[in-house]
Amino acid sequence: MELRKEKRTTVIIMAICAVMLALCTYTFARYIKNLETSGQVKVKNTYFERVYGDANAPYDQKDGFGKYYVHSTATSWTVDFKDEVVNGKFTLAGTEITDTYMLFAKNRGTKYIFLPESYTGKINKNMFDGTSTGKRLIYRNTANDLSSQTFNYADAKIYAYITDSNKNTVKNYMNVYVPNEISSLVGLFSNSAVKDVCIDEDYNLNWNDLNHMFYNSQIEVIPENFTRLTDNVTITDLSYCFAESKISIIPSNLVLPAGIKNVEGMFMGTLVSNLSDCSWYLIRERLDTLENCSKMFKNTLVTELPNDLINSFTGQNSIKTVSEMFAGTPITTIGDEALNDLVNVMDASGMFAGTQISSVQKNLLINLKNLTDVSRMFANTPIGYVDFVLPDKVEKANNLFEGCANVTGNIYLTDYISEMNSIFRDAGTAAAPVGDSTQPLIAYHSPMLRNFISAHKTSEPGELVEYREKGGVSNLFERINDIAGPYEDHITQKFYLKYKGANIDKIDLTKYAYVNNIYFEDATGIYRINSTYKMFEDDNLIAEDFILPSGIMAIGIDSNTFGNTTKKRRLSSLYLETDVSDIEFDAQDARAYVYMDESLRHNFWSLDYRHVYIIRCTRYK
Secondary structure (H helix, E strand, O other), X not given: OHHHHHHHHHHXXXXXXXXXXXXXXXXXXHHHHHOOHHHOEEEEOOOEEEEEOOOOOOEEOOOOOOEEEEEEOOOOOEEEHHHOEEOOEEEEOOEEOOEOOOOOOOOOOOOEEEEOOOOOOEOOOOOOOOOOOOEEEEEOOOOOOOOOOOXXXXXXXXXXXXXXXXXXXXXXXXXXXXXXXXXXXOOOOOOOOOOEEEEOOOOOOOOOEOOOOOOOOOOOOOOEXXXXXXXXXXXXXXXXXXXXXOOOOOOOXXXXXXXXXXXXXXXXXXXXXXXXXOOOHHXXXXXXXXXXXXXXXXXXXXXXXXXXXXXXXXXOOOOOEOOOOOOOOOOOEEOOOOOOOOOOOOEOOOOOOOOOOOOOOOOOOOOOOOOOEOOOOOOOOOOOEEEEEOOOOOOEOOOOOOOOOOOEEEEEOOOOOOEOXXXXXXXXXXXXXXXXXXXXXXXXXXXXXHHHHHHHHHHOOOOOEEEXXXXXXXXXXXXXXXXXXXXXXXXXXXXXEEEOOOOOOEEEHHHHOEOOEOEEEEOOEEEEOOOOOOOOOOOOOOOOEEEEOOOOOHHXXXXXXXXXXXXXXXXXXOOOOOOHHHOOOOOOOEEEEEEEOHHHHOOHHHOOOOOEEEOOOOOOO
């Protein structure tokens, strides 16, 4: 009997407890259900929380607590959900995630969010509501292109995760994320439909070659984190990287990478129009390794070549070719000093062909002392008057002014030219005669080119050009055979050249020079004068001042120039690459000077020449 009473009591107590629990649950559920949004209740986990009280939330466990959504409390820069998969399902806070509803709302610390490959649920527009920092959502399930997905927060974008196995498909998605696991970037998006790319901040140090990476793609802006990549990885090749793409602006923080050698065609055929928008460091920071700039901006919309784009701070410049660098652009202006530091360039063929350039400076190429090829450099341009000197080592000038109907003026050819086919084809056809000539063009040359020019005129008779020979000074010198002489004829007879010209108070050989050189001719041949060996060894000369053109370099100025005369002798040289002041003569009262002309006086006070000859017409301003 007692036992039955105890059992009955136990049952009653349990029933009461059950009723009370149900009442509490019902009451709490009613409380939650009646809450406004501002009165949400959060049930926190370590990095995620359930947020109750939102009537539009996607989840309801049917436990009486009502609807909720899962919200991230993470503050790390990157959140990768690849390990949040339970039994093949993306699971957070005990919930299978099927909707990214408010998942990173009001988040401040996270930028990159990676969804697991198993996720096929909804990407919600409110995923980043209330945030104020950029968000990048990367999805690994790339069965479909989700690039058209937009978010309420403007600086939030979605990208497909590309891999070596899916790249042939994913490269044609509109927005693509490139992880550091990709083995190579060479031609990765070539001929693709991609428009926007985000590169892994944790770049791959083996990404040393980016040639053709975005060639002929639809990409519109330089990829996110591209500058981080170029700032930290030794990349040697960027040839055709963005060629024929939709790129229109080069960002001011883009600098070519350390170790870069080749940027051939890097922006060729793009919509880039203003090189002043990009940093002046773009190229010049890397001039110590960069070798190939050919076609870099060919067929772009560039209108001006700034002075500081390819000039260096230190004078170190390893660029070897700028062939067709700006060809086909609407460029109209070349900075007066734009090419000054291209001291090692050998090939400038077609550099400005097909542009809108109408004039060039006489000394535009003056510092390009290793230049050998200027073929088509100004072909098919509206260039007008020129007074143009080719550098000394130029060998090829084929089609240089072909199709330049308005060109007129003076061209100074180099002794080393061996090819100038069609150099003036259809040139000057719309121009008036120049100076005292009956032709619109006068091409000057030295005696050394006489036979070459004669053959050229025979092969191309239709040119509107008058050829004139300059630089001969045979009447000023006589040949003296000497086994120690600096010159040698075809029968191996050595000799030197002794001055026999007018005995006047100043002997200035520069006024006879052709492009800084003078020439002697006799029955044995034509010789460029490059030595002063016993040149003025004559006590009867009344001159004290002797001026040499720069074609006679310092190495050619001999100590016995004046013999052993005791008369006063002052030798001034236009050769500036070394200080001729250090030269000592056998003559007791002879001294060498650097000749200060108009081009030198502007930076005279910064130069370190010991002896300077100042001409009377030079005035300080």
